[in-house]
Amino acid sequence: MIILADSTVLSVSGKGGVGKTTIAALILKNLIIANNRSILVVDADPATNLPDLLDVPIDKTVGMVTDELKKGISKGSISTTVSKESMLEAKIFEILAETSDFDLLAMGRSEGEGCYCMVNHMLTKVVDSLSKNYDITLMDMEAGLEHLSRRTERDVDIMLIVTDQSRMGLQTAKRIREIADEVHINFKKMYLVGNRFDEQSSLVFTEATGKIGFEFIGSVPEDSLVSKYNIQGTSLLKLPKDSPSLNKMSELMKRINLI
Numbered sequence: 001m002i003i004l005a006d007s008t009v010l011s012v013s014g015k016g017g018v019g020k021t022t023i024a025a026l027i028l029k030n031l032i033i034a035n036n037r038s039i040l041v042v043d044a045d046p047a048t049n050l051p052d053l054l055d056v057p058i059d060k061t062v063g064m065v066t067d068e069l070k071k072g073i074s075k076g077s078i079s080t081t082v083s084k085e086s087m088l089e090a091k092i093f094e095i096l097a098e099t100s101d102f103d104l105l106a107m108g109r110s111e112g113e114g115c116y117c118m119v120n121h122m123l124t125k126v127v128d129s130l131s132k133n134y135d136i137t138l139m140d141m142e143a144g145l146e147h148l149s150r151r152t153e154r155d156v157d158i159m160l161i162v163t164d165q166s167r168m169g170l171q172t173a174k175r176i177r178e179i180a181d182e183v184h185i186n187f188k189k190m191y192l193v194g195n196r197f198d199e200q201s202s203l204v205f206t207e208a209t210g211k212i213g214f215e216f217i218g219s220v221p222e223d224s225l226v227s228k229y230n231i232q233g234t235s236l237l238k239l240p241k242d243s244p245s246l247n248k249m250s251e252l253m254k255r256i257n258l259i
């Protein structure tokens with residue numbers, strides 16, 4: 001039997017375009033199939049791609065409500081007797097998109113200088129407080145490393161780094177690990193996962209990553225249905241249970257006791 005810690009927080013990071021959002025969707029679909037835990041999905045990428053890929057309509061992002069609040073305060077239409085932070089927290093509950101299988105929160109972005117920090121600060125708060133209400137919180141992170149140096153992942157249990165079968169993908173993964181060490185991000189486990197890999201590359205990566213102390217848990221293959229659904233705008237949650245990418249992701253999740 002698999003015993004999971006209460007409230008697991010899992011983040012998906014990596015270089016731009018390697019398939020972070022796709023991997024997050026495949027993980028979500030497998031969690032839904034397992035059907036034994038409450039799930040919070042956080043789209044932490046300001047580009048807000050995940051709701052689209054899952055076909056979950058989003059009314060507002062955290063960035064948007066942050067802006068509304070700021071404008072309201074400066075116009076004087078919102079009283080400042082209640083703290084900005086508690087008002088934002090209340091708003092966040094309102095904008096949480098609920099589906100029968102999971103809840104979803106999109107961080108988005110807000111306008112103006114310094115607002116990026118505000119949204120990132122809220123992300124940390126969300127992870128700290130909201131995630132406690134769910135068995136598992138799945139975060140799709142933005143590409144690059146800046147968010148990491150802002151310590152928004154400080155309470156992450158499992159950091160999954162996605163790489164393509166290129167040297168750059170691996171270098172980015174190494175850099176992410178370095179930054180995580182530098183800023184003392186408190187993660188319990190870090191795993192590397194390959195996406196759009198062929199079998200041969202998977203073997204090469206297993207060897208190469210072992211040498212640099214990375215735990216490469218395996219890879220997800222190129223899946224023509226994933227591309228097709230992407231172009232059609234069909235939710236990845238509709239992938240058939242026997243689709244190769246979904247099955248392989250399930251295998252990898254079992255390997256790290258996620259299902």
Ligand SMILES: Nc1ncnc2c1ncn2[C@@H]1O[C@H](COP(=O)(O)OP(=O)(O)OP(=O)(O)O)[C@@H](O)[C@H]1O
Pocket residue numbers: 014015016017018019020021022023045049142143195196220221222223224226227230245
């Ligand atoms: N295993 C796969 N098989 C086929 N196509 C894939 C696979 N993984 C990802 N793709 C395609 O690659 C493209 C990029 O994927 P995705 O948006 O998940 O990457 P990302 O890392 O989240 O990108 P970004 O850095 O912009 O957030 C998409 O068109 C997606 O459909």
Ligand SMILES: [Mg+2]
Pocket residue numbers: 020021022045049140
């Ligand atoms: Mg993405």
